[in-house]
Amino acid sequence: MSAKIVIYLLLLFAGILTGASQYRRLSFPYRVLFFTFVYIFIKESGALILSIYFDSNLTYYRYLGIIDSLLVAWIFYLSFERNWMRQITIAASIFMVAYFCLHSLRIKEPVLGLDTDFRLIRGVILVIFALFGYFQILKSMETHPLFQLPFFWFSTGVLIFYSVSIFYWGFLSTFQQTLNGVSYFKIVRGVFEWGNYLMYLMFLISLRKDAAKAIGKA
Amino acid sequence: MPLTGDIKLLVIAGICLVIFLLLFIIVFVILYRQRQDLLVKRNEQIRSEYNQTLLQSQLEIQEQTLKKISEEIHDNIGQVLSLAKLHLNTIDTPLEKEAETKMISAKKLVSKAIQDLRDISHSFNTENIQALGLSRAMEEELEMIRRTGKYTVSMRQEGTLFRLKPQHELILFRVVQECLQNIIKHAEANCIEIMAQYDQAGLSIFVRDDGKGFLVNQQDQLLPTQGLGIRNMNARVSHIGGSVTIESSPGKGTTILIKAPGTTTITG
Numbered sequence: 005m006s007a008k009i010v011i012y013l014l015l016l017f018a019g020i021l022t023g024a025s026q027y028r029r030l031s032f033p034y035r036v037l038f039f040t041f042v043y044i045f046i047k048e049s050g051a052l053i054l055s056i057y058f059d060s061n062l063t064y065y066r067y068l069g070i071i072d073s074l075l076v077a078w079i080f081y082l083s084f085e086r087n088w089m090r091q092i093t094i095a096a097s098i099f100m101v102a103y104f105c106l107h108s109l110r111i112k113e114p115v116l117g118l119d120t121d122f123r124l125i126r127g128v129i130l131v132i133f134a135l136f137g138y139f140q141i142l143k144s145m146e147t148h149p150l151f152q153l154p155f156f157w158f159s160t161g162v163l164i165f166y167s168v169s170i171f172y173w174g175f176l177s178t179f180q181q182t183l184n185g186v187s188y189f190k191i192v193r194g195v196f197e198w199g200n201y202l203m204y205l206m207f208l209i210s211l212r213k214d215a216a217k218a219i220g221k222a
Numbered sequence: 223m224p225l226t227g228d229i230k231l232l233v234i235a236g237i238c239l240v241i242f243l244l245l246f247i248i249v250f251v252i253l254y255r256q257r258q259d260l261l262v263k264r265n266e267q268i269r270s271e272y273n274q275t276l277l278q279s280q281l282e283i284q285e286q287t288l289k290k291i292s293e294e295i296h297d298n299i300g301q302v303l304s305l306a307k308l309h310l311n312t313i314d315t316p317l318e319k320e321a322e323t324k325m326i327s328a329k330k331l332v333s334k335a336i337q338d339l340r341d342i343s344h345s346f347n348t349e350n351i352q353a354l355g356l357s358r359a360m361e362e363e364l365e366m367i368r369r370t371g372k373y374t375v376s377m378r379q380e381g382t383l384f385r386l387k388p389q390h391e392l393i394l395f396r397v398v399q400e401c402l403q404n405i406i407k408h409a410e411a412n413c414i415e416i417m418a419q420y421d422q423a424g425l426s427i428f429v430r431d432d433g434k435g436f437l438v439n440q441q442d443q444l445l446p447t448q449g450l451g452i453r454n455m456n457a458r459v460s461h462i463g464g465s466v467t468i469e470s471s472p473g474k475g476t477t478i479l480i481k482a483p484g485t486t487t488i489t490g
Contacts (some may be wrong), residue, residue, distance in 0.1 A: 128250075142250070145261065
């Protein structure tokens with residue numbers, strides 16, 4: 005087990021602990037974020053076990069990936085205040101599920117492999133949601149320090165990771181057959197992984213900020 | 223492995239993406255802070271306008287109430303007392319000496335009551351105050367106090383007298399009235415002086431007494447009504463761009479300076 009995986013699991017576990025200890029103070033979107041942490045932790049733990057005892061865990065990732073996306077989309081839906089944003093979130097989520105199902109049925113990419121096309125599209129959709137989040141924060145009529153806003157941290161985490169993810173999956177789609185094992189791939193993969201850790205770190209910060217907001221109101 | 227053209231492009235694209243993301247977030251933070259500053263300023267402006275409107279409404283309600291009371295005093299109580307005085311004056315039946323003494327005393331008391339009520343009515347009547355002007359109104363207010371026999375009063379003017387806007391003169395008069403009422407209630411003074419200084423900067427009114435004084439920086443130790451009265455004075459005079467300053471110390475009397483800016487004057 006590499007150090008990176010340990011860090012990753014510890015980060016997820018820290019999110020679970022934070023969410024559990026502050027659960028009563030959390031608003032509903034951030035309770036969903038807490039359950040997202042729980043889900044991701046279980047998923048990653050399962051993936052780790054599969055990678056130890058089986059050749060590949062890609063199929064596992066492929067079919068559980070849609071749930072991550074829907075959980076993040078749901079948090080955005082709950083956080084958006086404008087109706088048109090919520091409607092777009094619902095439409096985009098339906099599109100994601102439909103695309104995922106059709107893509108799996110068409111078997112454009114090997115069923116036992118990763119669905120890079122879907123992950124590209126998912127990345128684009130979630131980056132758009134993050135930009136909506138920024139728009140909402142900017143247009144807010146309330147006066148709050150930016151770094152105390154939990155939604156800022158959540159949106160920034162999603163923006164950073166899924167922007168990197170678009171680049172990464174696009175990279176893989178184009179160079180998958182030619183660059184396996186090449187060092188550039190490792191660098192890109194490294195950026196992708198650290199982007200993922202950064203996202204969950206920002207999610208953790210957003211949980212703490214949401215709990216602090218509740219204490220401040222009380 | 224040497225970098226091929228495509229890979230080079232990819233690496234550059236990757237670096238550009240990271241830089242773009244960072245710049246985007248920095249620009250967003252800057253924009254957010256600018257917007258927050260604007261919102262804070264706007265909220266302060268709205269709060270200030272709201273307070274001004276609220277104060278204006280309070281002043282109007284106060285003046286309407288005083289006007290109503292003035293009318294009631296004049297129309298009802300004043301009339302009743304005048305009638306009572308008339309009845310007393312028309313008693314021509316010879317009386318015993320003691321009864322006659324009491325009759326004369328009763329006539330004097332009724333006359334005094336009528337005079338006092340007239341004074342109060344005039345003092346409350348907004349139109350009367352505005353017709354007299356601030357200077358005459360303050361003189362009449364001091365004269366009312368002098369007639370009680372408990373105080374030595376004086377009024378001085380410096381500079382060329384000018385009129386302020388009627389609404390502003392009314393506000394200043396009410397503040398001076400409040401000062402005088404505070405002196406009567408709390409100061410235990412013997413002498414009261416008003417000095418009105420007219421100059422290009424505006425009007426400065428000094429209300430002085432030789433009473434017991436108080437510690438100005440311990441206004442929270444004043445009675446609730448005293449503290450509230452001082453805050454009300456400040457609020458009302460601030461409404462017309464003026465200020466109220468209090469100088470006092472225990473045993474050394476009190477001087478209240480009420481300033482109104484020259485921009486509130488009217489010509490003619």
